[in-house]
Amino acid sequence: MKKQIIIMIIISMLLLSCIATKTITKGSYVNLTSNVINTEVSAEQIGKIRIFYKTDPDFQYTEIGIVEAIARGKEAGLEDLFPELKKQAAIIGSDAVYKIEIQRYNQTGDALHATGIAIKSH
Amino acid sequence: MRSKIFFSVVLFAAILSSMIGCNYVNKNPDILSQYPYNQVQYVAQPKAIDETIDVVQVTTRGLKANILNTIPELYKKVLEKHHVSEQPVRIHNISITSFTQKESFQVPYQHCTSRTSYSSGKPVITQHCTTLYRTEIRNVLYQKATADIIKMREKN
Numbered sequence: 001m002k003k004q005i006i007i008m009i010i011i012s013m014l015l016l017s018c019i020a021t022k023t024i025t026k027g028s029y030v031n032l033t034s035n036v037i038n039t040e041v042s043a044e045q046i047g048k049i050r051i052f053y054k055t056d057p058d059f060q061y062t063e064i065g066i067v068e069a070i071a072r073g074k075e076a077g078l079e080d081l082f083p084e085l086k087k088q089a090a091i092i093g094s095d096a097v098y099k100i101e102i103q104r105y106n107q108t109g110d111a112l113h114a115t116g117i118a119i120k121s122h
Numbered sequence: 123m124r125s126k127i128f129f130s131v132v133l134f135a136a137i138l139s140s141m142i143g144c145n146y147v148n149k150n151p152d153i154l155s156q157y158p159y160n161q162v163q164y165v166a167q168p169k170a171i172d173e174t175i176d177v178v179q180v181t182t183r184g185l186k187a188n189i190l191n192t193i194p195e196l197y198k199k200v201l202e203k204h205h206v207s208e209q210p211v212r213i214h215n216i217s218i219t220s221f222t223q224k225e226s227f228q229v230p231y232q233h234c235t236s237r238t239s240y241s242s243g244k245p246v247i248t249q250h251c252t253t254l255y256r257t258e259i260r261n262v263l264y265q266k267a268t269a270d271i272i273k274m275r276e277k278n
Contacts, residue, residue, distance in 0.1 A: 030193045031152055031166040032216065037216040062166040066218055103220040105261040108185045113263060115189060 022068050023073035025085040027117070030066045041090040044068035048118050049086040051116075061119040065092045069114045076112040078102070094118035133179065153190070159197045163210040168272055172214070176271040178203060187265035196267045204271055213269040222261040229258045 031037070038045070050057075069084035071077070080101065089097050097116035104112050153159060165172070178200050182192045196216075204211045234251040 028188065028190050029124070030189050031154060033166060034155070037152065057128070063216070066167065066216065067195060080179050099217065101218065101220050103222055103263060105222045105263045112262075114186075114219060115218070115220060117218075 001013070021073045023071050023080050025069060025071045025076075025080045025084045027067065027069040027088040029088040031064070031092055032066065033062075033064050035064050035092045035094075038091050038093060041087060045090045046083065046086050049089045049094065050096035051082050051100070052096060054081075054101045055098075057096055057098055057119060060122040061096070062122065064088075064094050066118050066120040067092075067097055067116050067118050071112045072109060074110045075098075076110065078112075081112055081114040085114060089116075089118045092118055093120070095121045097122050101102065154192055154197065158201055158205075159194055161202050161205055161210050162197045163212050164216070165214045165272060167214050168214045169274075171275045172212070172272040173275045174270045175215075175273045176203065177268055178213075179266065179268040180270060181264055181266045183264050184262055187220065187263045189265070192218065192265045192267045196269055200269060200271065212272045214272045215270045216267065217269075218265065218267045220263060220265045222263055224259055225260045227260055228242045228255040229256050 002054045067085050067088035069088065071080035071084070085097050085100070089095075096119050098119060100114060100116040102112065102114045104110070154162070154164075174263055178196065180192060180195045180199050182188075182195060186192075191214075200213055200233065230253050232251050233254045234248055234249055237248045239246050
């Protein structure tokens, strides 16, 4: 009986773990050139990606892909989008993201949507 | 024993649904490297002899408004318009913009009424339900992608 109660608690915790999350973020990329895909990227690699929001890069670059991030939830903000854009950019081996476009909408619940062009420095 | 199996199944289902619900990792198919999309060649640095001969644009809407859908759609349109020989179509300067548009949706809901009648002194409740629709205004996401078609300038 005790065992069953513990199992029930674990089940409840697992099911609630996602509901309790205020914002769910997911991202994707489209590879425009034949870039090597990094299936696993470290926090350090993600941290190195530069974001140029409403500004242009200050170095010579080549466009290598398009990245996208969607954050769902009323509390969703840029702090959810930019890390996801950076993660996707790191996956395709770029150095920065620019031409970032952000839209908030409420199609099937509140969501924040961003796209950007992933670039690599020369 | 039976309850043990039941709990094991429920636990497995819970773990599975939790994994699906929390799935932040998006497996991106490298779709543009597959046929027919690989007949389009993205040129990051066009040469001076390249000239833009056309601009192709696509717009996707709603749940389809995401890059994994929009960019292949753009490539499809590029191929439809310009793929005439075995030569790949060269494109440059892809740009992607998003916008929202307010749209009205008809959302169904059940409207039920109940009536109490008496049969042999006992109350009998009968319920009648009809489906009605209410109008909801939502912001629908649109995604627009454009690309320049480039071709080597022909010598005079």
